[in-house]
Amino acid sequence: MPVTMKDEMMKSGNCPILAFHAPRWLSRWMLLFLASALVGHSSLCADEIIVTGGRNYEGVTIMSASWEQVEYRLPGVSKSQKVSSDKVLELHFSGEPTTLSRGRGALEQGDLAGAVNSLKSASSQGSDRHRANASYLHAVALLRQGQQDASKIPLAMAAFDAFLAQHESKKDFYVPLARLGLSTAYKISGKWSEAEQSLLPLARGDMGKRWILGGTLGRAEVLLAQDNWTEARELFSSVANDSEAGASVGADAWLGYASCQLGQKQWSSATDTVRQKVLENRDRNAIVSTAARAKAWLIWGRASQGQAAGDRTQLQWAMIRYFRAAVVATAGDGEILAESLFRAKSAAKELGMNDRVDELSQRLQKLVPNSVWNQ
Secondary structure, three states: OOOOOOEEEOOOOOOEEEEEEOOOOOOOHHHHHHOOOOOOOOOOOOEEEEEOOOOOEEEEEEEEEEOOEEEEEOOOOOOOEEEEHHHEEEEEEEOOOHHHHHHHHHHHOOOHHHHHHHHHHHOOOOOHHHHHHHHHHHHHHHHHHHHHOHHHHHHHHHHHHHHHHHHHHHOEOOHHHHHHHHHHHHHHOOOHHHHHHHHHHHHOOOOOOHHHHHHHHHHHHHHHHOOOHHHHHHHHHHHHOOOOOOHHHHHHHHHHHHHHHHHOOOHHHHHHHHHHHHHOOOOOOOOOOHHHHHHHHHHHHHHHHHOOOOOHHHHHHHHHHHHHHHHHOOHHHHHHHHHHHHHHHHHHHHOOOHHHHHHHHHHHHHHOOOOHHHO
């Protein structure tokens, strides 16, 4: 609702652009939306609209982007044209301002304090599009801080509320993403009804068909956080098996489904789900993010440890899978990294590997010092 961010160089003019992949979802949802910098464009550079089931729009100038449609202009043509946002897979924008770029980069690298400071400053600078982008990312940065320090969550809620109050009536492209972020903040605080309430405009289809699945997936995550395995599993299954769900949405839904299987102590079934649906998916069109793969290895490790019952071989395999999750996880997947190291440490403790326990404790403290898994 993990994110892929890449800097590319256009062949004409060597102009850097940003790739925005939509939709991707939260736990790792947030990083994707950092890459969605709806920024101004240089006359030397062209934007690009990547669509599903059709020919991409290359060398265009994107005039505006809302949750309903993307308006663009072709080279040498004065009249603008439009494409439905439901059909848009990626947007490539050129010419990001320095302050916004600095904050987004800090957020990508896990420098949350630096990201909060830069993005707060950027939210009052530049064009309306730049300010909207910076305001949304500022809320994201505060949410990321709140995932490590619950005292920051009220600040994240206030930032998302402020963004929605200013931009929801304008149908800003970031509004559905902000609603997902606000729901996550409420979920962290244990405010379940508020978390679900935040998703209602998505679930009703007010913001387009693509976000109905996002709202359903978000509600499933809220139920999962409450250990409501049965209802959450049904919702995850409905999203995972929806023919309109893209690869990233489907992967997140299957990971949620497998997490419910873990909660129900169905160790072998959880293993089969992540292996077949995420790790061994041979569909050429299924692009699974590194964060999703890391989480799949983490779930597989938990399943191995859950069914070990003291069996040393199973515990050793669990450790190997936790280590694999930690290796796959990127800087932007800090909580997956932290949980992987924490659970590897717990497996080492069961095995009586005291030296390894100490080593993992030090690594956890060094790599993710502020994580709840390091408390």
